[in-house]
Amino acid sequence: MPQTLISPPVDEPVSLAEVKDHLRLDDDTDDALVESLIAAARAHVERVTNRRLMTxxxxxxxxxxxxxxxxxxxxxxxxxxxxxxxxxxxxxxxxxxxxxxxxxxxxxxxxxxxxxxxxxxxxxxxxxxxxxxxGYGAAAADVPAPLRHAVKMLVAHWYEQRQASTDDAAMVMVPLGFSALVAPYRVRLI
Incomplete structure (x- = not known):
């Protein structure tokens, strides 16, 4: 079944500040990279679960x-x-x-x-x-905490592995615990 995004979410389920705290980043050198990783991680969690996190x-x-x-x-x-x-x-x-x-x-x-x-x-x-x-709502607080944490875990994993080559196993594997966080939220379609 084809699906077309009409209006994307206005915000992300985790903020730049939250992720920087999670990554223990103090400066703003990589802010643009981290913001792009947040959007990519949200999209990945949405694909894996068949759930939309933000409205x-x-x-x-x-x-x-x-x-x-x-x-x-x-x-x-x-x-x-x-x-x-x-x-x-x-x-x-x-x-x-x-x-x-x-x-x-x-x-x-x-x-x-x-x-x-x-x-x-x-x-x-x-x-x-x-x-x-x-979506769960327009506010990040509307998104279940395990899904928000899964986004942060993916961002951290991708941020730490950004120098890896494309055939490196670290890039294709998800971080430990990610599957357990998203499993209860997966929607199985007939």
Missing amino acids: QEWRLQFDAVRDDGRLDLAVSPVLSVDAVRVYDRNGTPSVIDEAAYEADIVSVPARIAFAEGAPRPGRRLGGIEVDVTA
């Missing part, structure tokens, strides 16, 4: 509704379903009225169930689009 907007595309009339949304946690569109044979989208589907954003993964007689896509590929707002 962000995504567009999810589906080819068809399952036989039971449902769609499972591949991002978690979902804060809101913002729009559902169905494309006809000519590629023209129609916004589906909220009365034509029920959104369950509490379940993980979140899901949508279409009402009997709801419009079905007229094209076979990418006939349904669902726009969602996902």
Whole structure:
């Protein structure tokens, strides 16, 4: 299922100051590097867990509704379903009225169930689009502490291994404890 980021997170789940404290860095020489590592680490944690840490907007595309009339949304946690569109044979989208589907954003993964007689896509590929707002919230404090710590661990690991060659095992391995921190948060998709 294709996913397109519409609006990225405004902030990161850990601040530069927190990471510098974690790394025991006193000067600002590597601030730009550390900030880029924070963003990369957040993205990695999001990929591994199928969870979005900070509030962000995504567009999810589906080819068809399952036989039971449902769609499972591949991002978690979902804060809101913002729009559902169905494309006809000519590629023209129609916004589906909220009365034509029920959104369950509490379940993980979140899901949508279409009402009997709801419009079905007229094209076979990418006939349904669902726009969602996902993430734990806009504040770093909204993100579970183990996931925030996993981000800091990755940043520290990548910062310390930045001189390693690309085939060096240290670069491809995650730091000890990382998998244990993220395991309870992994969303398995069907």
